[in-house]
Amino acid sequence: MVGTFVFILAGPILWAIQLTAIYGSQSALCAAGIGTSSGGGNALVLWSVVIASLIPAGVATWAILAPAASYRLLAGERGDAAQWGFLRGVMRLLTGLSILAMAYAALGAVFLPECASLR
Amino acid sequence: MSTTEEKKLPNSGPRPEHELEDLKRVWATPKGIRLVTAVNNTVIGTLYIGVAFLFFVLAGVLALVMRMQLAVGDNTLVSQDLYNQLFTVHGTTMMFLFAVPAVEALGVMLLPQMLAARDLPFPRLSAFAIWAYVIGGLVFFSTIFYDLAPKGGWFMYPPNTLTEFSPGDNADFWLLGIGFIEISAIAGAIEIVVGVLRTRPPGMTLAKMPIFAWAMLIFAAMIIFAFPAVILATMLLEIERAFGWPFFSAELGGDSLLWQHLFWFFGHPEVYIIFLPAAGLVSMIVPTMAQTPLVGYRLIVVALIATGFFSFGLWVHHMFTTGIPGLSLAFFSAASMAVAIPSGIQVFSWIATIAAGRKRFRITVPSLFVLGFLFIFTLGGLTGVMVAIVPFDFQAHDSYFIVAHFHYVLIGGMVFPLFATFYYWAPMVSKKMLSERLGKWAFWLMFIGFNVTFFPMHITGLAGMPRRVWTYPSNLGWDVLNMISTAGAFVIAAGVLVFIIDLIRNFRFGEGGAENPWGAGTLEFLPNDVYSTRSIPHVTSREPLWDNPDLPREVEAGLHYLPNAPTGGRETIVTSAVEAKPQYVLQMPGAGWTPFLAAAFTAGGFLLLTIKEVGLGIASGTLAILLCLLWTWQLDKPSQGEVDIGGGYKLPTYMTGPNSHSWWAMVVLMLVASALYISYFFSYLYLWTVSPDVWAPNGSPAPPSLVFPVGSAAMFAGGSALMAWLGKRLPEPNVRTPGVPAGLVIAALLLGGGVALEILGHMQTGLDPTASSYGAMVYMAPILTGQAAFAAIVMCLFAGARHLRGGMDKQRRVTFDNAALLYYYTAAQGVFGLVLIHGFPRLIG
Structure with missing residues (x-):
């Protein structure tokens, strides 16, 4: 049962992991001053954001493309066809939205200095 | 198919006469003073929502006093100190004592009926949560009358709320009082999660669950993860105020921004905690009024879940101006805009449902409030996207633009659906329906009054008027806009007054109201009595009453599951969380004094500690614990063996391990x-x-x-x-x-x-x-x-x-x-x- 709910919520859970990872690593690296240049840039932060975004986005994409395999991994055998269609559809839509949210959050790292305050 | 044999119903009829008498006896509501011992969801749910509405009216009166003060510049109607107390108690009451309890009350009242359960699985816990809220809430609100109310805003930011700047007990009333109300909310949330997942009727799989049940499940899950953050924050601040542990004092390594992180990690999801159940209510009302199944059921489920999750990634957007690095702001700006997508999905789904049923769509009072909600909430959502843009937020932060934005979101997103709910579901608990004529007056007064009050505030804010000011100089060009807002506030009040008159004239608590007056398709409009439905139906679709018009008669004749009280006490069916397959019969507790007394002593403990009566506070808390133990001693009833609920199911009456609701x-x-x-x-x-x-x-x-x-x-x-x-x-x-x-x-x-x-x-x-x-x-x-x-x-x-x-x-x-x-x-x-x-x-x- 828990596996079924994790399957449905896979996308948002991955999004939460991504946000925690990118915000946590950026805050810690900037606060500790590790790798920060005088203009506020920080390549370590940039790469941590890229990596912390690509991994969950990749897992999320796999879940969308292979729902049966991911369900088997998390919850075991599938129920009846109508229930499976609902679970798969909800998971795919949620995961798609989550990938969009991950991409949107990560995009900032491309345009903004990683540790500078904007004002 | 007209006979039970052809349909293969779970039970055959006619049922023995004593079954109905047994159900009525077992589920009877206590009378007189013993009414406070009642635990039936319709009784305590109605009390819960009644008290929440009382707080709405009281906080509204405070708003009127504030609007009178702000009607003209250089006004001295109320003092600056009292004004600070007014906006603090107004905001706190609306958020903690009205909005969250009101939607939780609807969950307690409506969910068992929507799920055709006899009650939620922990009725005494519900009763405890409600009485704790009633007693604690009334005491907290009363502080405004004797100059003891907190003055730090509903968010109570330190260092302003540290002892140095807020001496006296005022801030402590907020910290201990509200911390205690949060515990009550969590108790209700546990009840709702277990209730939705484990007491659905057989056959009601996740794919067939009413949208309101989905919304309440996500609402409760959000409370479980969001409220602990503010509980910790209130603990830390109270400990710093009482014992000087410097969590928020910068000179000793603390940071006042820690409070903001913790508070808004709760505070932003709180907005969606309020909105999602209201959206769930709208998703129930719209299909009925359009006599059309909800367009995009699956998309709405997705939208509810996505909104619930994304709302936890927005908290920093309340802190854009605190000097956080620009990239951090970008992360949270992105999440703030991402959450607009699922909200938009819901709005389009409701519009599509109305369009699909436009030839049948009825303009009733619930429909009007829903349409008003769509208009107001959409505008609030649009200004929400504006303030999610960091440079715009820098300009609008802490101005009246923000006041306008969040009132559009909260009143549009929650209060209008709530009034739609009052009119739509009143027949479930009232012998008479509310008046369509008075309801239409209430709607138009509230709708016009709302826009007259809050639309000008966008302009007032952009013109530079900051929030929370006691008064302003008359030469800044804000007078006319403020006067318009004040006039609008009184028009809203007139609308609420008309509604109260409608309640007094027409609301009569009790069974026997009109059955399914709107032609709804969901189970709460089955024939109901104190025991909920006579038998628990087997569900095969999302709108069982539309797909099987004979269902009310079958259920009332006891032809579905559990048409009796086989253990001789209160009971309901517990089903599996995903597939809703019957698993066991839950023996439930009945009426009792312990939830009420435990709540009273719990409230007493917190409030006595607030006024530094430590000995009495500890004594009161100890009594509360003893009463909880006494109440719990009466639970965990022994197995009564297997019972036949019909349909070939012989279920156990005791369960342990991961299948057990406890x-x-x-x-x-x-x-x-x-x-x-x-x-x-x-x-x-x-x-x-x-x-x-x-x-x-x-x-x-x-x-x-x-x-x-x-x-x-x-x-x-x-x-x-x-x-x-x-x-x-x-x-x-x-x-x-x-x-x-x-x-x-x-x-x-x-x-x-x-x-x-x-x-x-x-x-x-x-x-x-x-x-x-x-x-x-x-x-x-x-x-x-x-x-x-x-x-x-x-x-x-x-x-x-x-x-x-x-x-x-x-x-x-x-x-x-x-x-x-x-x-x-x-x-x-x-x-x-x-x-x-x-x-x-x-x-x-």
Whole structure:
């Protein structure tokens, strides 16, 4: 049962992991001053954001493309066809939205200095 | 198909006459003064929503006083000090005493009927939560009348709320009073999660669940993860105010922004905690009014879940102007805009449903309030996207533009759907329907008044008027706009007054109201009585009443599941969480004094502590715990063997382990506890990132010898092993052995000893919690574990006592299993804390 709910919520859970990872690593690296240049840039932060975004986005994409395999991994055998269609559809839509949210959050790292305050 | 034989219904008729009499007797509502002992969801749900509405009216009156003060510049109608109290109590009451309780009340009142359950699984817990809220809420609100109300805004930011700037008890009333109301909300949330997942009727799979049930499930899950953050925040601030532990004082390594992080990690989801159930209500009303199934059911489920999740990634957008690095702002700006997508999905779905049924769509009072909601909420959502854009927020922050935005979102998103609900579902609990004529007057007055009040505030804000000002100079060009807003506020009040007149004239509590007056397709419009539905239907679609028009007659004739009271007491069917397959019959408690008295003494404990009557406060709290134990002693009824509920199902009447509803409640409670501890973990690391140079400060004693944490961990591990050993060796029924209570006492001692040893280790080094935020954070870890340990110890002793009295054994073991679950969790949390407190400072050198 828990596996079924994790399957449905896979996308948002991955999004939460991504946000925690990118915000946590950026805050810690900037606060500790590790790798920060005088203009506020920080390549370590940039790469941590890229990596912390690509991994969950990749897992999320796999879940969308292979729902049966991911369900088997998390919850075991599938129920009846109508229930499976609902679970798969909800998971795919949620995961798609989550990938969009991950991409949107990560995009900032491309345009903004990683540790500078904007004002 | 017209005969029961052709349809293969779960039970055959006619049913024996005594069955209905039995149900009425078992579920009868107490009369007279004993009404306060009632636990039926319709009774306490109606009380709950009535009191929430009372708070709405009271907070609205405070708003009118504020609008009178602001109607013209340089006004002195109320003093600056009173104005501060007014906006603090207005905001706090609307958010904590009206909005969240109102939607939780709707959950308590509507969910059992929508799920055709006899009641939610923990009716006494609901009653406790409601009475705690009623008593605590009334006392909190009354502080405005004797100059004791808090003055720090509904968000109570330190350092303004530290003792130095907010002396007296005013801020303490907020911290202890609201902390206590939050506990009440969490109790309700546990009830709702377990209720939605485990008391659905057979056949109602997740894909067939009413949207309101989905919304309430997500609402409750959000409370479970969001409220602990603010509970921790209120604990830290109260401890700093009372004992001087400097969590928020910058000069000693604290940071007032820590409060903002914790508060808004709760505060932003709070907006969606309020909105999602309202959206769920709209998703129930629109299809009925359009006589068309909801367009995009699956998309709406997706939107609800996505909104619930994304709302936890928005908290920093309340802190855009606090000097956080630009990239951090971008992360949260992105999430703030991403959440607009699922909200938009819902709006389009409702519009599509109305369009699909446009030839049948009826303009009734609920429809009008829903249409008003769509208009107002959409505008509020659009300004929400504006303030999610960082540069715009820099300009609009703390101006009246924000006041306009959040009133459009909150009143549009919650109050209008709530009024639609009042009119739509009143027949479920009232003998008479509310008036369509008066309702239309109420709607138009409220709709026009709302826009007249709040639309000009966008302009007032852009013209530069800041929030929370007591008055303003008359020469700034804000007078006319403010006067318009004040006039609009009185028009809203007139609309609410018309609604109250409608209530007085037409609302009559009791059964016997019109049956399915709107032609709805969902189960709450089945024939109802004090026992909910006569029999629990087998569900095969999302709109069972539309797909089977004969269902009300079948259910009323007792032809579906559990048409009687086979154990002789209150009971309902527990089904599996995903597929809704019947698993067992839950024996439920009936009316009793203990929930009411426990709530009264709990409220008394908190409020007496607030006014520094420590001895009386502790006595009141102890009485509350004793009453809770007395109430719990009456639960965990023994098995009555298997009972036939119809349809070939012979179900057990006692269940243990992961299938048991109480196991689920304990797991949800542990999620709450872990969310609280994760908030603490975040706070610890946050203060380190703010002041790594003082972690620990120069001159601090070295961490205690590793003997102390290793000793603590050994006690936690040993106690857990003992609990596991005891769990495998519980004696057979009717066999009593002193070894079981002795083992439980030893386990309790080990748990308490582990916590005490950790505190002792730091004390012997001379670490002072008042000297630095580091020291304060170090002591907080065992204090938080000590809280959980206290509950686990009480539960261990309780289980031991029950065994001695013959109420706990190898088969009847729920009390032991619950104690063991909390014990393992507490031990794990304790070990995690030891690793953090003793490992992290050594790790960073």
